[in-house]
Amino acid sequence: MKTVTKISYRDSHTYPAKGAEYERHYETQAWDRFLWSREREILLTVLTKYFAGRDVHLLDFACGTGRITSLLEDHVTTSTGVDVSGSMLAVARQKLKRTEIIEADITVDNLFKPKQFNLITAFRFFLNAEPELRSTAIEALADLLTEDGILVFNNHHNLGSPWIKLLYAHHLQKNPEGIYNVMSIDQMKDLVESAGLEIVELYPVGFFHPPKVPVSYRLNRAIDNVACKFKCLSRFSENPIVVCRRFKSAYK
Numbered sequence: 001m002k003t004v005t006k007i008s009y010r011d012s013h014t015y016p017a018k019g020a021e022y023e024r025h026y027e028t029q030a031w032d033r034f035l036w037s038r039e040r041e042i043l044l045t046v047l048t049k050y051f052a053g054r055d056v057h058l059l060d061f062a063c064g065t066g067r068i069t070s071l072l073e074d075h076v077t078t079s080t081g082v083d084v085s086g087s088m089l090a091v092a093r094q095k096l097k098r099t100e101i102i103e104a105d106i107t108v109d110n111l112f113k114p115k116q117f118n119l120i121t122a123f124r125f126f127l128n129a130e131p132e133l134r135s136t137a138i139e140a141l142a143d144l145l146t147e148d149g150i151l152v153f154n155n156h157h158n159l160g161s162p163w164i165k166l167l168y169a170h171h172l173q174k175n176p177e178g179i180y181n182v183m184s185i186d187q188m189k190d191l192v193e194s195a196g197l198e199i200v201e202l203y204p205v206g207f208f209h210p211p212k213v214p215v216s217y218r219l220n221r222a223i224d225n226v227a228c229k230f231k232c233l234s235r236f237s238e239n240p241i242v243v244c245r246r247f248k249s250a251y252k
């Protein structure tokens with residue numbers, strides 16, 4: 001019988017070449033570059049909307065090479081990035097100017113307590129984390145969130161997207177033993193609620209991604225501009241971003 005060794009997502013980015021590979025991915029993959037341009041806009045919108053005139057203390061969880069941190073560090077009062085991968089953080093160290101960078105696993109090490117943050121970001125993490133890691137991470141992050149703070153995270157394989165549905169069905173047919181992670185918006189909601197948080201806003205990102213068909217940046221942009229006007233279409237977006245806070249009744 002074939003033995004399948006399951007490794008934790010914690011270890012997935014720790015080999016020495018990973019940081020440089022991750023950076024190259026963002027330089028060469030048109031779809032991910034497009035998503036990143038939308039993510040940038042949304043993160044800056046969220047900052048203005050939720051923090052106008054207030055101090056912001058950022059924790060970028062699973063910060064990797066500092067993609068999100070590097071956008072936000074100049075807009076916040078204090079900036080902290082944490083990740084388990086030395087290889088990813090080596091790239092982040094070259095980029096980040098005003099961020100405290102910490103190599104650790106907050107699901108294991110209790111490093112920040114009693115410190116809390118009013119803005120926590122976690123991008124490209126929850127989708128790929130295995131169920132045990134998803135729940136320990138969301139619980140650890142909820143503990144680190146101030147009463148009035150927000151957690152912002154994405155899911156880049158939303159099962160509501162027709163393209164992801166298609167790819168997932170193909171995967172189940174051709175390679176059911178392999179890994180192709182998907183997450184629905186309901187699963188995002190359940191995850192958040194399991195840690196006493198609630199989703200207060202959802203930003204839909206990325207609507208037109210037919211497999212193997214190159215689509216120009218401008219066309220993708222135009223389609224997103226139109227699709228985002230219709231709330232009922234949000235669930236079809238490939239990379240929804242959610243803003244979460246403590247469940248309201250918890251801080252009455």
Ligand SMILES: C[S@@+](CC[C@H](N)C(=O)[O-])C[C@H]1O[C@@H](n2cnc3c(N)ncnc32)[C@H](O)[C@@H]1O
Pocket residue numbers: 009010011012013014061062063064065066067068082083084085088104105106107122123124125
């Ligand atoms: C796909 S990368 C995302 C990096 C960055 N957030 C971004 O969006 O570009 C996922 C990161 O999660 C990190 N990671 C996995 N498990 C972790 C854990 N338990 N604690 C901290 N970081 C973790 C990995 O080392 C990796 O750098």
